[in-house]
Amino acid sequence: MRVSPGGRPATGYDIVLQAGVLRETAAFLTDRLPDCRAAVVVTDGNLRDLAAPLTDALRGVGVASALHVVEPGEKSKSLESLHGIYGTLLDLKADRRACVIAVGGGVVGDLAGFAAASYMRGVSLIQVPTSLLAMVDSSVGGKTGVNLPRGKNLVGAFHQPAGVLVDPDVLRTLPDREYHGGLAEVVKYGVISDAAFFGWLEENAGAILDRDPAVLVPLIARCCELKAAVVAADEFETTGVRATLNYGHTFAHAFENLAGYGVLSHGEAVSVGMTCAARLAVSRGMIPPDVLTRQTALLERFRLPIELPAAVEAPPDAVLAAMRSDKKNVAGALRLVLPVRLGEVRVFADVPEEQVTAALTP
Amino acid sequence: MRVSPGGRPATGYDIVLQAGVLRETAAFLTDRLPDCRAAVVVTDGNLRDLAAPLTDALRGVGVASALHVVEPGEKSKSLESLHGIYGTLLDLKADRRACVIAVGGGVVGDLAGFAAASYMRGVSLIQVPTSLLAMVDSSVGGKTGVNLPRGKNLVGAFHQPAGVLVDPDVLRTLPDREYHGGLAEVVKYGVISDAAFFGWLEENAGAILDRDPAVLVPLIARCCELKAAVVAADEFETTGVRATLNYGHTFAHAFENLAGYGVLSHGEAVSVGMTCAARLAVSRGMIPPDVLTRQTALLERFRLPIELPAAVEAPPDAVLAAMRSDKKNVAGALRLVLPVRLGEVRVFADVPEEQVTAALTP
Numbered sequence: 001m002r003v004s005p006g007g008r009p010a011t012g013y014d015i016v017l018q019a020g021v022l023r024e025t026a027a028f029l030t031d032r033l034p035d036c037r038a039a040v041v042v043t044d045g046n047l048r049d050l051a052a053p054l055t056d057a058l059r060g061v062g063v064a065s066a067l068h069v070v071e072p073g074e075k076s077k078s079l080e081s082l083h084g085i086y087g088t089l090l091d092l093k094a095d096r097r098a099c100v101i102a103v104g105g106g107v108v109g110d111l112a113g114f115a116a117a118s119y120m121r122g123v124s125l126i127q128v129p130t131s132l133l134a135m136v137d138s139s140v141g142g143k144t145g146v147n148l149p150r151g152k153n154l155v156g157a158f159h160q161p162a163g164v165l166v167d168p169d170v171l172r173t174l175p176d177r178e179y180h181g182g183l184a185e186v187v188k189y190g191v192i193s194d195a196a197f198f199g200w201l202e203e204n205a206g207a208i209l210d211r212d213p214a215v216l217v218p219l220i221a222r223c224c225e226l227k228a229a230v231v232a233a234d235e236f237e238t239t240g241v242r243a244t245l246n247y248g249h250t251f252a253h254a255f256e257n258l259a260g261y262g263v264l265s266h267g268e269a270v271s272v273g274m275t276c277a278a279r280l281a282v283s284r285g286m287i288p289p290d291v292l293t294r295q296t297a298l299l300e301r302f303r304l305p306i307e308l309p310a311a312v313e314a315p316p317d318a319v320l321a322a323m324r325s326d327k328k329n330v331a332g333a334l335r336l337v338l339p340v341r342l343g344e345v346r347v348f349a350d351v352p353e354e355q356v357t358a359a360l361t362p
Numbered sequence: 363m364r365v366s367p368g369g370r371p372a373t374g375y376d377i378v379l380q381a382g383v384l385r386e387t388a389a390f391l392t393d394r395l396p397d398c399r400a401a402v403v404v405t406d407g408n409l410r411d412l413a414a415p416l417t418d419a420l421r422g423v424g425v426a427s428a429l430h431v432v433e434p435g436e437k438s439k440s441l442e443s444l445h446g447i448y449g450t451l452l453d454l455k456a457d458r459r460a461c462v463i464a465v466g467g468g469v470v471g472d473l474a475g476f477a478a479a480s481y482m483r484g485v486s487l488i489q490v491p492t493s494l495l496a497m498v499d500s501s502v503g504g505k506t507g508v509n510l511p512r513g514k515n516l517v518g519a520f521h522q523p524a525g526v527l528v529d530p531d532v533l534r535t536l537p538d539r540e541y542h543g544g545l546a547e548v549v550k551y552g553v554i555s556d557a558a559f560f561g562w563l564e565e566n567a568g569a570i571l572d573r574d575p576a577v578l579v580p581l582i583a584r585c586c587e588l589k590a591a592v593v594a595a596d597e598f599e600t601t602g603v604r605a606t607l608n609y610g611h612t613f614a615h616a617f618e619n620l621a622g623y624g625v626l627s628h629g630e631a632v633s634v635g636m637t638c639a640a641r642l643a644v645s646r647g648m649i650p651p652d653v654l655t656r657q658t659a660l661l662e663r664f665r666l667p668i669e670l671p672a673a674v675e676a677p678p679d680a681v682l683a684a685m686r687s688d689k690k691n692v693a694g695a696l697r698l699v700l701p702v703r704l705g706e707v708r709v710f711a712d713v714p715e716e717q718v719t720a721a722l723t724p
Contacts, residue, residue: 090510090512119516120515122598155482325455
C-alpha cells in the first residue's frame with residue numbers, strides 16, 4: 001500500500017502489511033535506505049524481546065545498530081526521553097543517513113518519530129507498530145511528538161516515515177484492554193468515512209474479537225487506506241479534512257485529562273467521546289437515533305465503555321473547560337466533529353455549550 | 363525580495379530589507395498572518411530595549427504578546443531554553459495560529475526558529491535578524507536548531523519563516539568584532555558564487571567598513587539573493603548544492619571546537635577556514651595563486667584573521683579528527699568545498715589527508 005502525503009509522490013512511502021514482516025525489517029531498510037549505516041531501534045520494556053533480534057539482523061547487513069529501551073507508558077513521551085535517544089544516536093556516530101526504527105505502540109512511535117524528525121534536522125524513520133491502535137492510526141500520517149508537563153503532544157513535527165511495517169502476528173500477545181482500545185479507532189473509521197466498512201465490522205465482530213488473522217489483515221488494511229486518504233488530502237492539518245479524524249477526540253481528550261492519564265485508556269476515552277458526539281448529533285436532529293444505536297451496540301460488542309466509569313469525576317463545567325483548551329481549537333472556539341450520516345462527519349464551530357454538556361449523559 | 367524554498371511558490375516568503383522596518387513588525391504580522399492572535403518575541407539580554415517595544419505594538423493590533431529574553435551567547439541554544447519558550451507560548455495560550463518573532467542574531471534565530479518549528483508541530487515564525495551574520499546568512503534558508511552538550515546544531519528542523527525583516531539601521535550599534543565576523547560570510551558569497559560581487563566588495567571596502575547605508579543595503583540584498591538561490595535549489599540539503607555554502611566551514615567548525623566556543627568568533631573561524639581551503643585549492647593546482655591573494659587581502663581589509671591566534675592549540679591530527687566528525691560528512695569521508703575559480707566552488711570527497719593538513723599553514 002502506497003501513501004502519498006499531500007499528494008506528493010516524491011515523499012510517498014509503503015505500508016507493508018504481512019504476517020512475519022517484523023523479521024524482514026533489516027532487509028526492508030537496506031532496500032529502501034541503501035546509504036544508511038547506523039540505526040537505533042527504539043522500543044519499550046514490554047517489547048524488548050520482540051525488538052532485540054532486529055539489532056543483530058541489522059548488524060548482519062552492515063548497519064551499526066543499538067537497542068534503546070524506554071519505560072512503557074505515556075511518561076516516556078518527554079523531552080528527557082528524547083535527549084536519551086539523541087545520546088544513543090551519537091554513541092553510534094549516526095550521520096544524516098541514519099535511521100530510527102520505532103518498535104512499539106503510539107508512545108514509542110511518537111517519541112522515536114520526533115527523535116528522527118529532529119536529530120540533525122531529520123533522519124529516516126521506519127515505524128513497526130505493535131499495537132492495534134498504532135497500526136490503524138498513529139503510525140500512519142507522519143505525526144510525531146512528545147508531551148510537556150503542561151499538556152500532551154505540545155511539541156512535535158510532521159515527519160513522514162520511510163516505511164511502515166505492520167505484522168499482524170504481534171497482535172496475538174497484545175493485552176485485551178489494549179486490543180479493545182484499538183478497536184475504538186477502527187469503529188471511528190467506519191462512522192467518519194465508510195458505512196460499508198462499519199457494516200462489515202458488525203458482521204465480523206466475533207472473528208475480530210477472536211483476533212482471527214483472516215479478518216485482521218483486511219481490517220487493518222482498510223483503516224490504513226482510509227487514514228492515508230485523509231492524510232493525502234491534508235498532510236499538515238491545514239484544510240480541515242484531517243480534523244475529521246478527530247471524531248470523538250475533543251470529548252476524549254477532556255475525559256483523559258480529568259481522569260488523570262492511565263485511568264482511562266485512549267481508546268476507552270474515544271469510545272465514550274464518540275458516544276457523546278453521536279448523541280449530540282441526534283439531539284440536533286443531524287442523524288437519526290439509529291446511527292447512535294448501531295455505534296453504541298458495536299462499541300459495547302468490542303468491550304468498550306459508552307459512559308465514564310463512576311470513579312471519574314467529570315462535572316459538565318470541568319469537561320467544557322478541558323474541551324476549550326484542546327489544541328485543535330482555533331482562537332478559543334470549540335470545534336466539534338459530528339456525524340451527518342453513518343460514514344460522513346463535518347466540523348462544527350457553532351454548537352451552543354448547553355447542547356454539548358447535555359450530550360455528556362444519556 | 364521573494365524566496366521560494368525548493369522552488370515551491372506556495373511556501374515562499376518575503377525578505378523585506380528597509381531602514382526602520384523593525385518598527386513595522388506588527389503591521390507585517392497582521393498583514394501576513396491575519397489569524398494570529400498570540401505572538402512571543404524572543405530576544406537576548408543585549409537586545410531587550412530594541413525588542414521590547416514590539417510587544418506593545420502587537421497588543422495595539424490585537425495580538426496577545428510576551429517578551430521572552432534569553433542570555434546572550436551560544437549556551438542559550440539548548441533544550442532547556444527551548445522548554446522556556448514553550449512555557450511562554452503556553453502562558454499566552456498560544457494555539458497553532460501563533461507566531462514566534464526572533465529578534466537577534468544567529469543564536470536567537472536558531473533557537474526561536476526551532477521553538478516555532480516544534481511547538482504544536484509548527485507555528486509561524488518571523489525572523490528579525492539584528493547582526494550582519496544573521497542578515498546575510500542564518501535568517502535565510504529555514505535552518506533552525508539547538509545544541510546538545512555533545513555538539514552544535516545536533517537537533518533541529520527545516521522551518522521556513524513567514525517573513526524576514528531586515529533593518530540595516532540596527533547595524534549601527536553592532537560591536538565591531540561581530541560586524542567584521544559577518545563580513546567573513548559576505549566574502550564567502552563572492553568566492554563561492556559571484557566574482558563580480560567579490561570585485562564590488564574590493565572596490566567598496568572602505569564604505570563597507572564605515573557601515574555606510576548606501577552600500578549596506580545592496581550588500582545585504584545581494585547576499586540574500588545568492589543564499590536564496592542556493593536554498594531554492596536544495597531546500598533540505600539533499601542535492602549537494604546547499605553544501606557549497608559550507609566553503610571554509612569544515613575547517614572552521616574544527617577550529618571552533620578546538621579553540622573552545624567563544625575564543626574564536628564564527629566569522630573569524632570561517633575566515634581562517636576559507637584561507638586554508640583556498641590554499642589547498644592552490645596546492646592542488648585548481649586555482650591560480652592570485653585567487654588566494656585577493657581573498658586574503660579582502661579578509662584582512664575587513665579586520666579578519668587569516669591564521670589561528672597563537673593561543674589556540676590546533677595540532678594537524680587534532681584538526682583532522684575534528685573535521686572528520688563534521689555532520690556534513692557522509693559515511694565518514696571528509697567532504698571539502700573548494701574553489702575551482704573565483705565565483706565557483708565544488709564539493710570534493712577525495713582529498714588526501716596529507717594535503718589537508720599541509721594547507722593548515724602557509
